[in-house]
Amino acid sequence: MKQYESTTYDEQLAEKIAIFKQDFSELNLPDPEIFNSPQKNFRMRAEFRIWHKGPVSTYCMFSDDEFKRPYDITEFPIGSELMNRLMAELMAEINANEILRTKLFQIDFLTTLSGQALISMIYHRKLDDEWVSAAKNLQTKLSIFVIGRSKNQKIVVEQDFVIEQLQAGEMRFHYQQIESGFTQPNARVCEKMLTWAVEKSQDWGGDLIELYCGNGNFTMPLSQNFERVLATELAKPSVKSALFNMELNQVKNIAISRLSSEEFSQAMDKVRSFNRLAGIDLDSYKFTSIFVDPPRSGMDPHTTSITQRYDNIMYISCNPVTLRENLKEIVKTHDITNVALFDQFPYTHHLEVGMTLRRKINQNNKRLTI
Numbered sequence: 001m002k003q004y005e006s007t008t009y010d011e012q013l014a015e016k017i018a019i020f021k022q023d024f025s026e027l028n029l030p031d032p033e034i035f036n037s038p039q040k041n042f043r044m045r046a047e048f049r050i051w052h053k054g055p056v057s058t059y060c061m062f063s064d065d066e067f068k069r070p071y072d073i074t075e076f077p078i079g080s081e082l083m084n085r086l087m088a089e090l091m092a093e094i095n096a097n098e099i100l101r102t103k104l105f106q107i108d109f110l111t112t113l114s115g116q117a118l119i120s121m122i123y124h125r126k127l128d129d130e131w132v133s134a135a136k137n138l139q140t141k142l143s144i145f146v147i148g149r150s151k152n153q154k155i156v157v158e159q160d161f162v163i164e165q166l167q168a169g170e171m172r173f174h175y176q177q178i179e180s181g182f183t184q185p186n187a188r189v190c191e192k193m194l195t196w197a198v199e200k201s202q203d204w205g206g207d208l209i210e211l212y213c214g215n216g217n218f219t220m221p222l223s224q225n226f227e228r229v230l231a232t233e234l235a236k237p238s239v240k241s242a243l244f245n246m247e248l249n250q251v252k253n254i255a256i257s258r259l260s261s262e263e264f265s266q267a268m269d270k271v272r273s274f275n276r277l278a279g280i281d282l283d284s285y286k287f288t289s290i291f292v293d294p295p296r297s298g299m300d301p302h303t304t305s306i307t308q309r310y311d312n313i314m315y316i317s318c319n320p321v322t323l324r325e326n327l328k329e330i331v332k333t334h335d336i337t338n339v340a341l342f343d344q345f346p347y348t349h350h351l352e353v354g355m356t357l358r359r360k361i362n363q364n365n366k367r368l369t370i
Contacts, residue, residue, distance in 0.1 A: 206288030298322025
């Protein structure tokens with residue numbers, strides 16, 4: 001991470017935008033929309049090591065040099081306001097209670113705009129009934145949810161998730177965010193991403209296929225623009241959360257299946273049948289659009305070719321390098337119609353990119369296919 005200093009935020013963002021434009025200059029992109037981040041208190045989750053110095057414990061991080069020296073964390077300005085308040089309150093409770101403090105190794109925070117917080121406390125010892133009793137008291141006193149972890153042990157004091165609320169345009173959605181699942185770390189920028197995705201797809205119509213749907217973060221807001229949505233996700237905990245979130249938000253036009261992108265292609269091409277698609281009639285869908293939000297590694301060539309089957313593509317990328325590689329093939333059949341840059345990770349070199357693409361029309365007024 002670059003040195004945190006809020007007065008340099010605009011300069012650092014301008015530098016990232018300039019690098020992006022240079023790296024994508026050969027594509028002759030439309031002017032990107034820029035979505036900045038709050039300059040403070042934007043990060044909703046973080047993890048800290050615990051450093052014990054005699055009778056006192058503190059949060060710590062380690063230097064980036066070869067010596068990996070620990071240094072105390074007394075404030076965390078990029079963390080959410082809720083996280084910063086809880087950090088001090090939680091450490092005071094830990095230092096006042098040896099049961100909570102003994103061999104505590106790490107603390108992970110997951111906070112929300114909705115005011116809920118999940119705290120995971122990780123130990124180098126087996127946790128017992130005394131710890132559970134102390135953790136219950138801690139949970140009640142600080143109005144948080146607590147999880148204890150040690151080797152081969154996980155104790156959920158009450159629940160292992162929080163419920164977040166995110167605004168997407170004029171609608172508000174509720175999300176279960178589980179301890180072990182991926183969530184967007186910058187909730188305010190996430191709201192901007194959701195709003196942008198809904199606005200840019202509002203006239204697409206038909207049915208939507210989504211790959212890498214996670215907990216349904218984009219799935220539910222996008223569903224209002226389509227007749228039906230079929231979303232795929234390989235990770236079981238994410239599929240479980242997505243189903244929970246569909247029920248929580250009373251969204252009825254989404255089906256979710258635990259499939260990889262390759263398996264989805266095999267099912268669509270009738271190469272294989274999958275029990276995980278039981279009750280889903282693929283032939284009844286009229287897919288015109290696809291939404292993808294792949295991991296940092298981007299899409300493999302096969303998945304890239306899948307996107308080219310559809311008239312409309314929306315691609316959210318957390319890695320412009322792999323996005324550029326995927327676009328080398330996609331732009332052979334599709335034109336880039338919209339570009340957005342989201343500063344999901346201020347004070348770092350990372351930049352989140354959103355793009356929409358539309359299938360090209362050839363000289364005979366027919367759509368290009370692969």
